Amino acid sequence: MRFGSLIPLLLLALVLGAAGGDVSGLISQELFNEMLKHRNDANCPGKGFYTYDAFITAAKSFAEFGVTGDTDTRKREIAAFLAQTSHETTGGWASAPDGPYAWGYCQLREQNNPGDYCVPNQQWPCAPGQKYYGRGPIQISYNYNYGPAGKAINSDLLSNPDAVATDPVISFKTALWFWTTPQSPKPSCHAVVTGQWQPSAADTAEGRVPGYGVITNIINGGIECGKGSNPQVEDRIGFYKRYCDLLKVGYGNNLDCYNQKPFA
Template sequence: MKLYAAVLFTLAFLLGSAIAQDVTEIISRDLYETMLKHRNRFYSYDAFVAAARSFDGFGTTGDLITRKRELAAFFGQTSHETTGGWDNAPDGRYAWGYYFIEEQDNPPAYCDPGWPCASGKKYYGRGPIQLSHNYNYKQAGDNGAIRRDLINNPELVATDATISFKTAIWFWMTPQGNKPSSHNVILGRWTPSAADRAAGRVPGYGAITNIINGGIACGRGPHPSSGDRIGFYKRYCDLLGINYGGNLNCRDQKPF
């Protein structure tokens, strides 16, 4: 009888641990609606959860505060990329993340040499991270969690919500060229090189802004793009009940 009880206790503990490692334990459906009050309905909660579960470690690594901080950072950055907010907007500027699905204002094709492009297709920003450039579409589509031909079908990022979220999480989890992954930065797993430190690049949320769009947002003093990303991040940290951490800005960082 004692052995049976011990087995039941162990199973319950393991089950509880598994549940605690799921993003739904941190971001419930109701919280998702609160975070993204004015989102485009394309960005469904179920699509986010399905995509998140496709990437080991996303939002499930570390202690509870670390996991919350990663999700706050992810939504902070992607909300800026898709924002429809403005000064004096209902519920505030930072309640308008995930408003746009595609890049606005007649974007270019973003067909870079050295990588394939399909005739008549454009590789402008789509989805939560606003995935752009043919090389990103190619690498994202080849990822094991996605496995779709995004070179010939880039529009899938704007028509299939789960694929759309997956491309954003792929970008988040994957080192980009000479840049660390956003995932490793927010988890504190990135150790800047001497060159990084000389360029002012230090661990923190600001380094993630540098990874995603440093050429525009970083190294220029106070910048609206960087400030907007921080505003979203702080709102989500507040909703999740965690502090912001340090080094939020990249204004003194040279781009990677």
């Protein structure tokens, strides 16, 4: 076979590889371990749970994650996803060994005696005796999130919400479901980080501009955004900058949501 005829086949292989959602070409086991350096610390409730293999397996179920756009865009999406979820699961503190941003993925479940997080919902009714407090990388909460997340990944999470804290692949899948699924009027985090989301006139008027900051707004804007500088947003940015540095990619613009109004 002539060398020239190999090029179309190589390009096809690259396309098919991207379609499979395989991000392992950008984040190795070694890099994953460096990013989430203390996730297996003896004091972390999540010790041994959040594995690289589970992350890669789950990512392959979301074909668009980490494979959309150029290499820098793909790296920024991985950094943004791991940063936001690291904040949600952090076990770090200001003077922690290796700094506070080396302690992502320490927690499995919401702390401080959470409630049952059950609200009336005809489409996603609560199962008897179940509680829908935060679990997993994104700390998915409430029955109206557990229900559709479970349907999307083919797991009955209404009946068994603790699967998010006992099965690492399911756990990562719920986080990736949240990341890639728009919930009107909010765009998906994926659409924002890949540049597919363009702010409406109302978004612009309320300070919501493309960048990492609007992802924070999507996740927890009602509590953290539009209130000026605060430690929660600073923590999310700190994780993001560290991971971008490790991935050797720029941060992009508009990292905070200090002057953004929350989505309605």
